Amino acid sequence: MTDRGTPEAVIGPDPTKVRFLTPHMCRIHLGSHGALHVTVANERIYGGVYAAYAFPVAYPDKYIALIHSVGRGRDIEIGIIHDLNEFPPADADLVREALARRYFVHTITKLTSIGWKYGFIAVEAETDKGPVDFLMRWQYDRAVDYGQDGKVLIDVDENRYLIPDLRQLPPGELADLQRYIYW
Amino acid sequence: MLLNQPLPEDLGGLLRKEGIDPNLAWLCVQTDINLSGLYEPIYLLVLPERLTTVGQPGSNGQGVLRIDLKRADIKEFRTRQGVGGGFIDALVDGVYVEVLAYSNARADLFHKVAGKLKDWAENKEVSVTAEDDKNPRKCPVCGLTLEFPGDVCRRCVNRGAVFVRVLKLMRPYAGKAIIMMCLVLASIGISLIPQHLVRLLIDKVLAPEQAHNPALDPEQAKRWLLGLVGALFGTHLLGAVIGMFTGRLGSFVGTQVSYDMRSRVLNHLTRLEVAYYDRYNVGQLMARVAGDTEQMRGFVHQLTSGFLAQLIQLVVVGAMLFSLNWRLGFFTLLPAPLVFLAAMFFWKRIYPRFYRVWDANSKLHGTLNTILSGIRVVKAFGQERKEQDRFGVSSAYIRDSSRGVEYTVSAFNPAIGIIFQLGGLIVWYVGGQWVLQDKLLPGDYSGPRFTLGMLMQVLGYLWMFYGPLGSLTQLTSWLTQFLTATQRTFEILDTPVQIVEAKDAKRLPAPRGAIAFENVAFGYNRHEPILKNVSFEVRPGEHLGIVGKSGSGKTTLTNILARFYEVDEGRVLLDGADVREINLADLRRCVGIVLQEPFLFRGTIYANITYGRRDATPEEVMAAAKAANAHDFIMHHPLGYDTYIGERGAGLSGGERQRVSIARALLYDPPVLVLDEATSNVDTESEQLIQQALARVTAGRTTIAIAHRLSTLKNSDRIVVMDDGRIVEMGTHEELMVLGGLYHRLVKIQTELSREPSVDALVVEGKK
Numbered sequence: 001m002t003d004r005g006t007p008e009a010v011i012g013p014d015p016t017k018v019r020f021l022t023p024h025m026c027r028i029h030l031g032s033h034g035a036l037h038v039t040v041a042n043e044r045i046y047g048g049v050y051a052a053y054a055f056p057v058a059y060p061d062k063y064i065a066l067i068h069s070v071g072r073g074r075d076i077e078i079g080i081i082h083d084l085n086e087f088p089p090a091d092a093d094l095v096r097e098a099l100a101r102r103y104f105v106h107t108i109t110k111l112t113s114i115g116w117k118y119g120f121i122a123v124e125a126e127t128d129k130g131p132v133d134f135l136m137r138w139q140y141d142r143a144v145d146y147g148q149d150g151k152v153l154i155d156v157d158e159n160r161y162l163i164p165d166l167r168q169l170p171p172g173e174l175a176d177l178q179r180y181i182y183w
Numbered sequence: 184m185l186l187n188q189p190l191p192e193d194l195g196g197l198l199r200k201e202g203i204d205p206n207l208a209w210l211c212v213q214t215d216i217n218l219s220g221l222y223e224p225i226y227l228l229v230l231p232e233r234l235t236t237v238g239q240p241g242s243n244g245q246g247v248l249r250i251d252l253k254r255a256d257i258k259e260f261r262t263r264q265g266v267g268g269g270f271i272d273a274l275v276d277g278v279y280v281e282v283l284a285y286s287n288a289r290a291d292l293f294h295k296v297a298g299k300l301k302d303w304a305e306n307k308e309v310s311v312t313a314e315d316d317k318n319p320r321k322c323p324v325c326g327l328t329l330e331f332p333g334d335v336c337r338r339c340v341n342r343g344a345v346f347v348r349v350l351k352l353m354r355p356y357a358g359k360a361i362i363m364m365c366l367v368l369a370s371i372g373i374s375l376i377p378q379h380l381v382r383l384l385i386d387k388v389l390a391p392e393q394a395h396n397p398a399l400d401p402e403q404a405k406r407w408l409l410g411l412v413g414a415l416f417g418t419h420l421l422g423a424v425i426g427m428f429t430g431r432l433g434s435f436v437g438t439q440v441s442y443d444m445r446s447r448v449l450n451h452l453t454r455l456e457v458a459y460y461d462r463y464n465v466g467q468l469m470a471r472v473a474g475d476t477e478q479m480r481g482f483v484h485q486l487t488s489g490f491l492a493q494l495i496q497l498v499v500v501g502a503m504l505f506s507l508n509w510r511l512g513f514f515t516l517l518p519a520p521l522v523f524l525a526a527m528f529f530w531k532r533i534y535p536r537f538y539r540v541w542d543a544n545s546k547l548h549g550t551l552n553t554i555l556s557g558i559r560v561v562k563a564f565g566q567e568r569k570e571q572d573r574f575g576v577s578s579a580y581i582r583d584s585s586r587g588v589e590y591t592v593s594a595f596n597p598a599i600g601i602i603f604q605l606g607g608l609i610v611w612y613v614g615g616q617w618v619l620q621d622k623l624l625p626g627d628y629s630g631p632r633f634t635l636g637m638l639m640q641v642l643g644y645l646w647m648f649y650g651p652l653g654s655l656t657q658l659t660s661w662l663t664q665f666l667t668a669t670q671r672t673f674e675i676l677d678t679p680v681q682i683v684e685a686k687d688a689k690r691l692p693a694p695r696g697a698i699a700f701e702n703v704a705f706g707y708n709r710h711e712p713i714l715k716n717v718s719f720e721v722r723p724g725e726h727l728g729i730v731g732k733s734g735s736g737k738t739t740l741t742n743i744l745a746r747f748y749e750v751d752e753g754r755v756l757l758d759g760a761d762v763r764e765i766n767l768a769d770l771r772r773c774v775g776i777v778l779q780e781p782f783l784f785r786g787t788i789y790a791n792i793t794y795g796r797r798d799a800t801p802e803e804v805m806a807a808a809k810a811a812n813a814h815d816f817i818m819h820h821p822l823g824y825d826t827y828i829g830e831r832g833a834g835l836s837g838g839e840r841q842r843v844s845i846a847r848a849l850l851y852d853p854p855v856l857v858l859d860e861a862t863s864n865v866d867t868e869s870e871q872l873i874q875q876a877l878a879r880v881t882a883g884r885t886t887i888a889i890a891h892r893l894s895t896l897k898n899s900d901r902i903v904v905m906d907d908g909r910i911v912e913m914g915t916h917e918e919l920m921v922l923g924g925l926y927h928r929l930v931k932i933q934t935e936l937s938r939e940p941s942v943d944a945l946v947v948e949g950k951k
Contacts, residue, residue, distance in 0.1 A: 033250060033280040034218070047278030050263075069263075069272070069279045100220040104267035104286055118338040119667045129222055135327070135338075156328045157288035160267040179535040183542045 013043075013079060021066065021079035028066075028091040036098050038066050038078055046078050051098040054080065057147040061085060064095060105152070105160045106132055111173040114180055121180050123153065127161065134159065143181045151181060185292060186212050186299070186311040190226055194237050197247040203228075203235060210311055212296055214285045216268060218249070225249060227271075227283055227296065229303060234273075236283050250282050260300040262293065271297050273304075288328070291320050335674045345669050349482060352443060356436045360486075363432040367487055370425045371496050375503060376418045378643035384411045386636030393618065393635050429487050437483030444476040448675050456682040457747035461707060471675060475668040482665060490658050493651030500648045504641065508633065511641050514613055515648060518606040522652050525599045533595060536588045543581040550577040603649055610645055614638040682749060688766040694773045695723040695758050696854035696885030698744065702753035705743055712751070713739045715908040723854075726886045728896030730929060731905035737889045740905075741857045744887070745774045757855075775853030779860035781844035783832030788817055789824040791832075791843055795851035803850060810879045811846035812872040813839070841873055849880050856881055858888040862895060893930050902926065 013019045021040070031037035036049045046068040054063035064081045084092045106127035113124045120135040134155035136142050146152045146162060153161040166174060188211050190198070195205045205211070210229040217223040217238060226237045234257070236249040258274040260282075268286045271293060272279040285293045295315060302309040320329055322336035329336060353360050388407045391398050399407060449472060460468075485491060505512035554561060554570045561570050617633035698721040706712040713736045721727045729737045742748050743755055746762045755762045762770055775795075783791045792807060793799045799807075804824065808814040816839050820826040832840040841861060848856060858877065862870045874895065881888075890896050897916050904912035904919065904926045912924050919926035 031278060033252070033275060033278075035278050035280045037278075048272070048280065071259075071274065071279075097219060101218060101270075101281070101284060102220075102265040104216060104220050104265060104284070106267075119670060120337065137330075156330075157286070158267070158290070159287050175532075178539065179532075182535065182538040183546075 013077075019079035020082045022082070023087045023091070026079070028087070028094050030094065036094060038068075040078065049078065049098075050102055051095050052102060053099065056103070057150070064099070066095070105162050107162045107164065108153075111163075111169065111177055114176050116180070120156070123155075123161070125161065132161070134161070138180065140183060143183070153181070184311060184313060185316045186210055186296065188213055188226075190228065190237070194226065194239070194247065197240065198228075198235075198237060201248055203230070203233075203248075207231065209309075210296070210299060212292070214283050214293065215289055216284050216286050218281055218284050220268075220284065225283060229300065234282070234300070250280070252280070252282070254304065254306075257304050260297055260304055262297045269293065271300065273300075291318050335670075335677050337670065340670055345666055345673060348673060349479070349669055352440050352479065353436065353483075355443075356439060359432055359436055363429060363436065363487060366425050366429040366432065367492050368495065370422060370429060371492065371499055373418055373422045373425065374496070374647065375499065375644075377415055378640045378647075380411050380415050380418065381643065382634075382636035382640040384408070384636070385639055386634045387411075390635055433483050433487035437480035440483060441476050441479040444479050444672060445472060448472050448476060448672060451676050451678070451680075454680050455678060456680070456749075457742070458681065458707070459678065468675075471671055475672045478665050478668040478672075482669075485661065485665075490655060490661065493654050497648065497651045497655065500644050504644050504648060507637060507641055507644075508614075511610055511614055514609045515606055515641070515645050517609060518602050519649075519652060521602045521605070522599070522649055525595075525602055526652075526654075529595060529599075533588070533591050536584070536591070539584040540581070540588055543577070543584045547574075547577045547581055550574055606645055606649060607642060610638075610641055614641060682746060682767075684767045685764045689760050689764050689769075690766050691758060691760070691769040691773060694769070694854045696773070697721070697723045697756075697758050698855065698885065698887075699756040699759075700740070700743075700753070701756065703743060703750050703755060704752035705739060705748065705750050707739075707748070713908050714743070716753070717908070717910055718753075719903060719910060719913065721885055721887065723885055724883050725901065726881060726888065726899045728899035728902040729887060729889045729905060730891075730893060730896060730902060730926065735905040736908045737905055738859055741776065741859060741887060741889070744855075744857070745776065746770055772851075773853055774855045774857060775848040775851050776857045776859065777841075777844055777848050777861045781832065781840045783828060783835070783840055783843060785828065785830050787822075787825050787827055788820075788843060791828070792824075792846045792850055794847055799850050804846075807846040807850040808843075810849055811842045811876040813842035813846045813876075816842070838868075838870075838873065842876060845873065845876050845880060853884075855885045855887070858886065858890075860889055860891065862890070862892070893926075893933055904929075 021038075025041045027039045029037050029039065031045075031047050035047055036051075038046045038049050040046070046066075049066050049068050052065045052067060053060065054065055061084045062082060064084055066078045066081065067075050068078050069075050081087065081095065084095055087095070106125075106129050108125045108127050110126040111123070112126065112131075113122075115122050116138075117135070119138075121138050122133070122135055124133040125131070134153075134157075136153055136155045142154045144152050144154070146164065149166050150162065150164045151166060153163070155161070163169065163177075166177070169177065187209075190205045190208075190211055198205050205228060207230045208228040209231070210227070212227050214225050214227065215222060217225050223238055228235050228237060232254050233252065234254070235251045237247055238245065238249050240247045252273060252275060256275050258277075261272050261274070261279070263270045263272055263279075265284070268284055269290055270284050271282045273282050274280075283293075295318075299309050299311070321327070322329060322339055324339045325336060327336055327338050386393075387396060388399065388404050388411065452468065452472070481489075501512070504515055550573060554574060561567060614633060615638065618635050618638055700717050700719050703714055703717045704712055705714045717736075717740070719727075729740065731737050739748075743750055744757075744762070746755075746767070749763070757765060757770065757773060784794070789801075789804060792804050796803075801824075805814060808817055808824075817824055817826070826834075828834045832843070835843065845861070858881075861877065862873050888896060888899065896902055900915070901913060902916060902919055903910055904924070906925055912919055912922060912926050914922065920930065
């Protein structure tokens with residue numbers, strides 16, 4: 001059932017409407033070479049699929065789009081998963097893995113130090129991916145709001161470091177951070 | 184080499200067990216993350232006929248081989264941007280398979296790898312050379328990612344050299360600067376005199392007996408008193424006069440150096456290519472030109488009355504204190520570390536809180552501006568309450584951040600005052616004891632000879648000593664800020680001008696307007712080509728229409744023609760000469776551009792029309808305006824052509840602005856005219872007027888017109904249809920309609936849409 005022809009031949013769902021994917025109508029599985037596949041009942045198998053959040057801050061486990069690349073820079077949205085928890089755990093885990101691949105973001109667990117160095121803000125921190133130290137430019141667009149109380153720091157390489165909730169930082173770390181990231 | 188890194192021995196051994204000889208790999212490169220989005224060194228090996236990714240076995244039960252693909256199975260490669268990183272995907276069996284992931288730190292490297300893989304998949308000859316190691320986005324010394332290719336590395340920049348460069352800027356004013364510094368020294372010297380005069384006044388005139396001096400007779404005492412008070416007045420007067428001259432000289436040198444710097448920066452900015460402005464936003468550059476160059480003035484101020492002057496004062500007064508009485512000098516120094524620490528604490532911990540207050544103020548203004556500017560929308564949607572709440576949040580942010588600062592400062596200031604007083608109190612106590620003992624027990628007293636006048640002198644110097652001490656703690660903070668701002672300014676001056684005129688550039692005295700694109704490839708980002716192997720010719724006087732979807736590369740074609748950007752591959756010819764070999768002024772003189780968003784400058788309409796030809800006569804200006812259908816509306820303004828318009832043409836409607844810009848282009852009279860969506864932002868009536876004007880302007884002139892409304896291109900001699908950076912169709916309107924391709928499809932869509940009644944059309948009809 002997989003379309004083995006040219007990618008351009010793919011015809012997706014109605015692009016003018018949001019289609020919500022439910023466990024009853026689709027199955028998420030791995031295909032050859034570990035590529036994520038989505039089988040939509042009475043439609044087709046979509047290969048080479050990636051996942052993207054619609055509301056990464058407000059609803060991190062909901063409204064997840066599954067997108068199929070058709071080549072030449074064109075992507076079509078297969079549909080949106082309303083709630084990942086409604087899916088069988090194996091399917092949901094595959095989507096979560098796909099999201100983890102797409103969103104390479106370090107979540108800061110401890111701010112070890114922050115200072116001014118070479119005309120940059122130099123940060124040392126512990127993250128979910130291990131200890132990091134990075135330089136970021138002291139500009140508004142390099143520390144952007146993440147929801148109501150979070151911040152995403154963007155370093156000179158465009159790598160991202162998330163502080164989900166500033167209020168959860170110990171007072172000393174928060175004071176250190178706000179000496180530089182005061183906005 | 185970056186693209187041919189050695190594979191670790193253990194991985195090589197494991198790979199051989201899988202039947203793969205790593206020595207056959209022509210490309211071996213390490214990425215930093217695995218396909219689960221976790222840090223793990225993964226190697227990509229490309230052999231003549233297969234591609235593999237290799238990692239240490241064991242993690243997640245995976246083997247050494249992560250991906251193993253045969254070249255014959257791969258149709259194409261692509262890079263795909265994620266968030267914080269990206270992927271190289273291979274199209275295998277109609278499905279894009281993720282080959283590897285990389286963090287953004289390695290994005291440039293893997294874009295390069297993807298380019299090699301594309302050639303490899305297409306069976307083209309491909310190799311890895313030392314040239315591939317060059318990455319203009321990385322500092323060649325420390326590897327730090329630069330903001331753009333050719334940027335100055337802030338980590339490696341020699342900050343001492345920055346200082347030297349600043350001093351060099353003052354060279355033209357060296358004479359004045361030397362006089363200024365001499366005056367600063369004189370001023371400090373003079374500031375020491377009053378304390379000495381006070382001492383004399385006390386010990387000689389007011390209380391001579393406590394200093395064991397003979398008492399003066401009343402007449403003598405009056406003369407001394409008058410003389411000393413007069414000397415005090417004279418000293419203060421001299422100090423004031425020197426201060427005035429120092430201030431004037433400082434202001435002259437400071438403002439002049441700032442002026443020079445601003446001029447140099449702006450001159451350089453106007454020479455930099457358009458691509459530079461793609462990298463920086465205008466706001467940032469404005470801050471640099473207006474704000475950072477102003478730091479030069481701050482630097483001169485610091486020399487005359489700031490840190491340098493204070494440092495000298497600190498040393499001179501300290502020396503005076505110790506020479507008067509080393510023991511009291513020592514006591515004076517006792518609270519100095521506390522003064523220093525307190526000031527350090529203030530600048531490090533408290534001062535940054537002011538930033539939050541500034542930020543809070545700017546957010547409040549932003550919120551207020553949004554609410555009041557959009558008050559109609561707020562009322563229309565009944566959201567007054569919500570907006571009041573939103574404003575309340577911003578207002579509370581100011582309240583809380585201001586309180587945070589003011590509570591701390593109100594506690595800090597008395598505390599620092601106590602520390603300052605502490606030094607004075609110690610000197611009062613110890614010095615006072617010496618004065619008393621010397622006075623009461625002159626025979627038994629064995630301590631230092633110390634008079635009341637000396638005590639007052641020491642106390643005077645003490646305050647002169649503590650003042651600069653507190654300020655000097657800000658020296659590092661100021662120095663960092665100054666060097667950073669100055670470095671930012673020098674970065675602009677050091678940015679190489681990429682589009683330079685060739686040596687012996689060809690002149691085009693009588694250009695005909697023949698254009699040829701030969702196999703042109705170009706991308707604003709080299710990894711993402713916008714134009715792919717584009718070739719076409721335009722004859723002198725020919726009208727060429729360009730159509731295509733947004734992002735298909737239409738405007739890029741014209742940017743390349745005007746040499747706002749340099750082609751990556753191929754060449755663009757004007758009258759048979761490569762545009763890179765043509766005198767830049769001649770080239771720009773040849774190509775006139777009318778943009779979708781006409782840009783007018785603040786000034787009169789006359790000045791805007793004559794922008795490209797300052798020598799135009801009023802007759803020529805009116806003729807151009809008449810041809811551009813602009814004359815009539817201009818004459819409706821009370822001041823006619825002398826009407827002042829605001830920034831970006833404020834005060835004129837969109838259609839009027841466009842007609843002024845057409846008049847400007849017409850007066851410039853270029854042999855090649857580019858119309859980039861010139862009528863897409865105006866109402867139907869204005870469009871008609873502009874189309875009439877354009878018909879007159881383009882007659883007999885090589886014209887390249889880009890338009891979404893295909894009806895405006897129908898009469899072009901030829902139409903080029905672009906899709907995804909390539910020319911997919913070319914011909915007359917009739918030929919392309921017969922062809923039944925993309926152009927035909929676009930025309931059909933627009934014909935169907937135009938059947939919908941248009942408000943503009945109704946308005947026009949209503950006026951008839």
